Amino acid sequence: MPHPILYSFRRCPYAMRARLGILLATQTVELREIVLKHKPQAMLKASPKGTVPVLVLDTGKVIDESLDIMRWALEQNDPLDLLMQNSINHQTTAAKLIAHNDTDFKLWLDRYKYADRFPEYEESYYRNKAESYISQLEAQLLDRDNLVRQQVSIADIAIFPFIRQFAHVNLTWWNNSPYPRVKSWLDMHLQSEPFSLIMSKYPTWLESGKSVLFGAQ
Numbered sequence: 001m002p003h004p005i006l007y008s009f010r011r012c013p014y015a016m017r018a019r020l021g022i023l024l025a026t027q028t029v030e031l032r033e034i035v036l037k038h039k040p041q042a043m044l045k046a047s048p049k050g051t052v053p054v055l056v057l058d059t060g061k062v063i064d065e066s067l068d069i070m071r072w073a074l075e076q077n078d079p080l081d082l083l084m085q086n087s088i089n090h091q092t093t094a095a096k097l098i099a100h101n102d103t104d105f106k107l108w109l110d111r112y113k114y115a116d117r118f119p120e121y122e123e124s125y126y127r128n129k130a131e132s133y134i135s136q137l138e139a140q141l142l143d144r145d146n147l148v149r150q151q152v153s154i155a156d157i158a159i160f161p162f163i164r165q166f167a168h169v170n171l172t173w174w175n176n177s178p179y180p181r182v183k184s185w186l187d188m189h190l191q192s193e194p195f196s197l198i199m200s201k202y203p204t205w206l207e208s209g210k211s212v213l214f215g216a217q
């Protein structure tokens with residue numbers, strides 16, 4: 001049986017969440033590491049919008065939104081119950097946190113990260129806008145080690161790759177920022193085994209190249 005194909009880019013937070021979902025769902029895919037400036041024709045043929053991650057199933061079905069890839073993987077197998085199937089309340093909280101991350105927070109994160117491209121305001125203005133989401137995460141972590149419940153859920157693995165980006169814009173500022181719970185939560189996920197596994201380096205896939213398997217073997 002051929003494995004589904006995942007077009008991925010190591011440093012992309014959307015691709016990170018997809019790889020985490022696949023790994024924690026114990027699925028196996030053929031990983032094709034791409035370069036964003038030279039997207040392979042085969043990927044663009046499958047998904048003309050040209051963003052990673054893209055998953056191509058053996059049925060030919062294409063899933064080209066990171067959250068949908070996570071959900072697809074976890075619907076195959078979800079040993080940690082990351083989807084929190086028995087709690088509509090938890091699912092709703094997770095969906096709201098992820099939606100906020102993917103819209104408002106991501107917008108301010110990009111302006112903060114590339115503040116020189118948005119000279120209308122200072123870097124700190126953009127950081128300040130993004131910080132309201134970080135405060136919200138800090139409040140979520142008041143009574144628990146993860147965002148929705150004590151154990152990890154889809155919300156944590158969908159969101160922490162973006163908070164990592166936010167932290168990395170100015171690590172000195174981050175280390176001195178008033179968000180102790182978000183900092184510990186981020187460190188916990190960055191030091192976790194799944195994160196180190198999904199951040200392994202793969203050679204770039206060339207159309208003619210050899211395939212690399214990723215996930216449960």
Ligand SMILES: N[C@@H](CCC(=O)N[C@@H](CS)C(=O)NCC(=O)O)C(=O)O
Pocket residue numbers: 009011012013014015036050051052053064065066067
């Ligand atoms: N909504 C998409 C967003 C994916 C996305 O924007 N990925 C970025 C890389 S992090 C990308 O591929 N951008 C296209 C480009 O840079 O050419 C998803 O969740 O999968």
